[in-house]
Amino acid sequence: MLKNTHSLLRFISVVCLAGWLGIAQAEVKLTDAWVRVSNPGQSVGAAYITLSSAQDVTLVYVETERAGSVEMHSMTMQNGIMKMRSMEELPVPAGKPVKLAPGGLHLMLFELPAPFKAGEQVKFRLCFKDKQGKITDQFITMPVKAAP
Ligand SMILES: [Cu+2]
Numbered sequence: 001m002l003k004n005t006h007s008l009l010r011f012i013s014v015v016c017l018a019g020w021l022g023i024a025q026a027e028v029k030l031t032d033a034w035v036r037v038s039n040p041g042q043s044v045g046a047a048y049i050t051l052s053s054a055q056d057v058t059l060v061y062v063e064t065e066r067a068g069s070v071e072m073h074s075m076t077m078q079n080g081i082m083k084m085r086s087m088e089e090l091p092v093p094a095g096k097p098v099k100l101a102p103g104g105l106h107l108m109l110f111e112l113p114a115p116f117k118a119g120e121q122v123k124f125r126l127c128f129k130d131k132q133g134k135i136t137d138q139f140i141t142m143p144v145k146a147a148p
Contacts, residue, residue: 028053028092028128032099033142035066035109038116045109045116047124047142051090052097059090060135061127068111070124075104084108092128102147120144 033049045067051059062070072087090105092098100106116122126138 027136028057028126028138029097030126030138030140032101033124033140035116035120035122035142035144036102037118037144037146038112040115042115043110043112045112046102047107047109047122048100048102049107049140049142050097050099050101051092053092053094053128055094055130057092057128057130059092059126060129062107062124064109064122064124066112066114066116066122067109068113069109071108071110073106073108075106089129116144118144118146 029050029052031050031052033047035047036045038045047064047070059072062072064070072090073084074087075082075084077083086108090098098105121141121143123139123141126140128136128138130136
């Protein structure tokens, strides 16, 4: 009986370790995520998030049911004019969090079927590619908030 209990415990700890290693491999930490409130009739919106990863990964694709398409955009000032640029992919270097926030990098949401109202929760899928080219999906629910 004692012997069986011991091997069961060992079995459980091996399973847990494998699960932990699996998560540690690919998981990107997603924090400070939110979607900006949009006005009725407005066809585009924006979402923001901070991405942190223990290894080099690249954000290659984003989607949500609440938009026809999602693009990664950078924003820079050029001669006093804000310029947005669509990015094919967004690198997230190991140990260097990438902050998407108003006035800078953002997720641009196109073809909104309905406005984003404060307090709503919006599900997103983010696809990350690692150095080996392996793609991992991550899901996050972002709250809709007015810009601070
Ligand atoms: Cu944009």
